[in-house]
Amino acid sequence: MARYREYDAVKRIAVLGTGTIGASWCSYFLARGYDVVAWDPAEGWRERLTAFIDTAMPQLRDLGTAVAKEGALVTADTPEAAVAEADFVQENAPERAPIKQELYARIDGAVPEQTIVATSTSGLILSDLQGGLGFAPRLVVGHPFNPPHLIPLVEVVLGKATDPGAGAWAHGFYGHIGKHAIYVNKEVPGHLANRLQAALWREAVNAVAEGLASVEDVNAAVAQGPGLRWALMGPHMVFNLTGGKGGMRATLEQFGPPIESWWTDMQITPTLTDDLKAKLIAGIEDEMGDRSIDDLEHERDTRLIGLLKMLRATERA
Amino acid sequence: MARYREYDAVKRIAVLGTGTIGASWCSYFLARGYDVVAWDPAEGWRERLTAFIDTAMPQLRDLGTAVAKEGALVTADTPEAAVAEADFVQENAPERAPIKQELYARIDGAVPEQTIVATSTSGLILSDLQGGLGFAPRLVVGHPFNPPHLIPLVEVVLGKATDPGAGAWAHGFYGHIGKHAIYVNKEVPGHLANRLQAALWREAVNAVAEGLASVEDVNAAVAQGPGLRWALMGPHMVFNLTGGKGGMRATLEQFGPPIESWWTDMQITPTLTDDLKAKLIAGIEDEMGDRSIDDLEHERDTRLIGLLKMLRATERA
Numbered sequence: 280m281a282r283y284r285e286y287d288a289v290k291r292i293a294v295l296g297t298g299t300i301g302a303s304w305c306s307y308f309l310a311r312g313y314d315v316v317a318w319d320p321a322e323g324w325r326e327r328l329t330a331f332i333d334t335a336m337p338q339l340r341d342l343g344t345a346v347a348k349e350g351a352l353v354t355a356d357t358p359e360a361a362v363a364e365a366d367f368v369q370e371n372a373p374e375r376a377p378i379k380q381e382l383y384a385r386i387d388g389a390v391p392e393q394t395i396v397a398t399s400t401s402g403l404i405l406s407d408l409q410g411g412l413g414f415a416p417r418l419v420v421g422h423p424f425n426p427p428h429l430i431p432l433v434e435v436v437l438g439k440a441t442d443p444g445a446g447a448w449a450h451g452f453y454g455h456i457g458k459h460a461i462y463v464n465k466e467v468p469g470h471l472a473n474r475l476q477a478a479l480w481r482e483a484v485n486a487v488a489e490g491l492a493s494v495e496d497v498n499a500a501v502a503q504g505p506g507l508r509w510a511l512m513g514p515h516m517v518f519n520l521t522g523g524k525g526g527m528r529a530t531l532e533q534f535g536p537p538i539e540s541w542w543t544d545m546q547i548t549p550t551l552t553d554d555l556k557a558k559l560i561a562g563i564e565d566e567m568g569d570r571s572i573d574d575l576e577h578e579r580d581t582r583l584i585g586l587l588k589m590l591r592a593t594e595r596a
Numbered sequence: 597m598a599r600y601r602e603y604d605a606v607k608r609i610a611v612l613g614t615g616t617i618g619a620s621w622c623s624y625f626l627a628r629g630y631d632v633v634a635w636d637p638a639e640g641w642r643e644r645l646t647a648f649i650d651t652a653m654p655q656l657r658d659l660g661t662a663v664a665k666e667g668a669l670v671t672a673d674t675p676e677a678a679v680a681e682a683d684f685v686q687e688n689a690p691e692r693a694p695i696k697q698e699l700y701a702r703i704d705g706a707v708p709e710q711t712i713v714a715t716s717t718s719g720l721i722l723s724d725l726q727g728g729l730g731f732a733p734r735l736v737v738g739h740p741f742n743p744p745h746l747i748p749l750v751e752v753v754l755g756k757a758t759d760p761g762a763g764a765w766a767h768g769f770y771g772h773i774g775k776h777a778i779y780v781n782k783e784v785p786g787h788l789a790n791r792l793q794a795a796l797w798r799e800a801v802n803a804v805a806e807g808l809a810s811v812e813d814v815n816a817a818v819a820q821g822p823g824l825r826w827a828l829m830g831p832h833m834v835f836n837l838t839g840g841k842g843g844m845r846a847t848l849e850q851f852g853p854p855i856e857s858w859w860t861d862m863q864i865t866p867t868l869t870d871d872l873k874a875k876l877i878a879g880i881e882d883e884m885g886d887r888s889i890d891d892l893e894h895e896r897d898t899r900l901i902g903l904l905k906m907l908r909a910t911e912r913a
Contacts, residue, residue: 492781515879
């Protein structure tokens with residue numbers, strides 16, 4: 280890792296693509312004291328970015344994430360100019376390989392020698408994007424979770440051409456700035472967290488498809504039940520506490536066989552037919568009642584901030 | 597429902613079986629102002645029950661769940677005596693059909709005519725337990741989530757012989773006392789919430805089995821990511837907000853196809869071999885470090901109470 284920058288020497292971060300994910304990253308980096316050079320090709324992007332940051336920064340201050348000396352935002356007219364003096368790059372272009380490949384080709388000569396480039400891609404396989412790039416060894420997946428300025432998780436995935444030292448640098452850097460980075464050791468569609476989410480949703484969709492419960496009751500079956508624990512610990516740690524004093528070993532002995540039999544009973548992969556889609560949409564509309572998407576987003580962010588504050592206040596030393 | 601008791605006329609609740617689940621129910625009912633008549637066949641159960649209640653009651657007061665006039669605990673020497681004057685019965689015998697069937701046969705003549713009996717069973721099919729019972733129409737599943745005095749969810753499931761009015765009574769009564777009751781419309785192994793939990797765990801086990809990530813990183817992939825949202829809303833509502841202003845419809849259009857392709861890629865059901873079990877146990881021990889199960893339980897309950905307080909404080913009117 281010696282050939283990459285010391286974390287304390289990182290002063291300026293380039294953010295390429297400033298949709299929801301990119302704008303959220305900008306806010307986070309600014310709050311953590313980094314100067315941000317942002318670029319986006321869309322018309323009116325500067326105004327939308329500024330509006331996003333104006334909403335996000337008070338949340339980050341409230342949360343205690345923001346440092347005393349926040350960074351400054353600069354905007355660039357080209358991606359080449361954005362990365363030219365960047366100590367780290369976070370790329371958030373649309374999720375289509377040709378778009379990202381074209382962008383990478385443009386910045387290839389401009390990224391400084393020691394600078395790591397992380398892509399926020401959730402759906403693409405990094406190895407498919409590295410061909411022919413001079414900075415391929417320094418290109419890594421740094422996949423955040425929405426909204427990235429609030430949710431700690433960042434998944435770090437290396438492509439075939441990625442230098443392991445560059446992966447380690449990115450993993451360490453995210454931790455250095457207060458995110459929770461994990462390694463996903465293989466390139467699989469959806470990385471890890473989205474696959475876990477898709478696995479839960481598969482069964483949630485099945486429950487509606489098979490008439491086991493209403494959309495609202497399926498939601499409550501998580502949010503009023505096991506979901507309350509998943510905010511505090513992951514699924515393996517939950518099962519570690521299911522076994523009483525005997526921990527995971529006792530859980531596996533006592534609950535392993537019934538859970539394996541449920542798994543056998545849970546082999547159906549639903550098809551999202553028009554009928555099923557209509558059921559899901561109607562069920563959600565029932566549950567929403569008079570609340571708009573904006574109301575729900577506001578409620579989610581308020582509660583997410585409350586949750587993160589509580590978790591921080593109860594962290595063990 | 598007219599032939600069942602008015603909720604306000606319920607004064608005394610019998611709790612049969614006072615292991616972890618039963619003791620937790622006792623605490624909850626007492627906190628809500630109900631007198632509890634408890635019975636258990638094990639030696640030393642009274643002392644263990646009292647000790648549990650002594651820990652749980654301060655939590656319920658702290659949480660604001662306890663009412664001004666808490667109930668009184670009485671213990672009974674037989675299940676028949678416990679239910680004889682009970683306005684509601686919550687049964688928490690061990691999860692083996694013969695044990696529950698024997699218990700039901702004993703109380704069959706003693707349960708008052710208007711009294712609903714709910715079983716906390718997580719793994720048994722209610723219809724298999726109802727044969728030949730006089731109170732079968734009033735026997736319903738009321739499955740809580742551990743720890744029941746803190747987690748709001750109660751799954752209500754009717755057996756073939758259950759009177760729908762009795763099911764509705766139980767569903768309403770749990771709501772009346774501050775739990776969040778849902779209907780599970782079919783009798784399937786594990787009801788709903790445990791199946792959802794098993795679906796997530798299946799993929800979490802696969803991730804370890806296939807070397808995708810360490811046990812600790814899989815845990816973080818949930819608890820530092822989507823788990824934070826599942827404490828606030830269920831999986832369908834999460835996807836309703838994934839689609840931006842377009843809601844569930846937009847999510848299904850944009851993310852339906854990729855998620856369906858991940859589902860196809862996620863067909864493996866792991867077998868809990870000795871090797872895999874050893875990996876899960878070793879991974880959890882790594883993550884636990886110097887923390888004991890007691891430490892982790894204490895941490896979970898403290899944070900769970902903090903989380904529930906925050907949710908209550910941010911409830912919309």
